[in-house]
Amino acid sequence: MTDTRDAATIEHSLLDLADALDAADPLHAHLDAFADAPGVSAYLDGNSLGRPLKDTPEKLAAFVRDDWGTRLIRSWDEQWMVLPMELGDRIGRVTLGAAEGQTVVADSTSVLIYKLMRAALRHAQETSGTRTELVIESGNFPTDRFMAEGVAAETGMTVRWIEPDPVLGVQISDVVAAISERTALVSLSHVDYRSGALADMPGITTAAHEVGALMMWDLCHSAGVVPMQLDAWGVDMAVGCTYKYLNGGPGSPAFAYLRREHQGVLRQPIQGWWSAADIFAMGPQYAPAGDIRQLLSGTPPITSMLAMQGMLDLIEQASIEAIREKSLSLTDFAVRAYDEMLAPLGVRLLSTRDAALRGSHVTIGHPDFRAVTQRLWSDGIIPDFRYPDGIRLGLSPLSTSYAETLTGVLAVRDALESHDR
């Protein structure tokens, strides 16, 4: 059906809808917990870097003054030694569906991917002469692909590539076609960093297990925004970052999940003193800890573990299910605004229309988007650009309003219309 309304009427009805959705939003009050960013009228990049909470500066100052400044090195014994495991348990409980003792906070996502991939392939080599392949998809985040290639080269294994649909992402059928009794590990992203496609974690994990392979998930774009049940779904290992929907701040350390039955069996390669059975034995030989601490290597970045704690409180208060509900509604609203405002200008939708199969960002494409993004950033409208011509509208349910989402879409329209080619 052709829309015969004029542009101003369409814009007004979207503005009214945004206001109505904000007014009915049960999570609306949480917006106030986030620090103001003067000059920014739409922040649509929480899928890359979450905003700080208002009380983060005071908490960081108190940490420097008290925990570090006054308690000094005593704080290691009093609280910091166990923080990587305690915080891991918290992330596991609040966002991952993981019972305690299986998640730890350490390193960057990239380093943890290396540790877990290497552990999985080493295990395959020690237990089977025939599992020689690591299955990964060509659209996975660069670090995942690069690590896979590096680890395969180190172990003499082969990388088998899945070529999924760029909008719908990896399907079970793609995985089933790529795996066999030769597969040691399947490594995929839960939410595709470009299209936002949400993979069927339980279905794919089961398929991997049916051929005897281990399954690893990258949760960077789903932790804190998409509920999951790592324990119940049988996931073997997972990694994720804490600076996106967990708002830990730039470079805050990542988390790794290793299923209990693999602990003490799989061994990661960077065997530093923090992963030793007895950290302070300082003995001549290395013996790995038998529990999740074995994934650590060196002194953990305690200062960088502070900011995410406030966000975990907020997620727990709001509940991950309510967050997902708002995320579905926000991305639906963004798609509707796209349909009415941007599709007529030739902008392509690069995410699926089925909200249940999306994470929390919507990607749109246009040849002029690189220049448009530069203009938007200087005007205080902040989505992010992804090569070659995509803009991701990252909608972080606790900190993003419907009105803000619409402000972003309208600004993309205005920038495109006035863009001097």
Ligand SMILES: Cc1ncc(COP(=O)(O)O)c(C=O)c1O
């Ligand atoms: C899906 C995904 N995996 C891995 C990474 C790499 O994380 P890091 O740079 O913290 O190692 C990122 C970073 O944005 C990501 O989006």
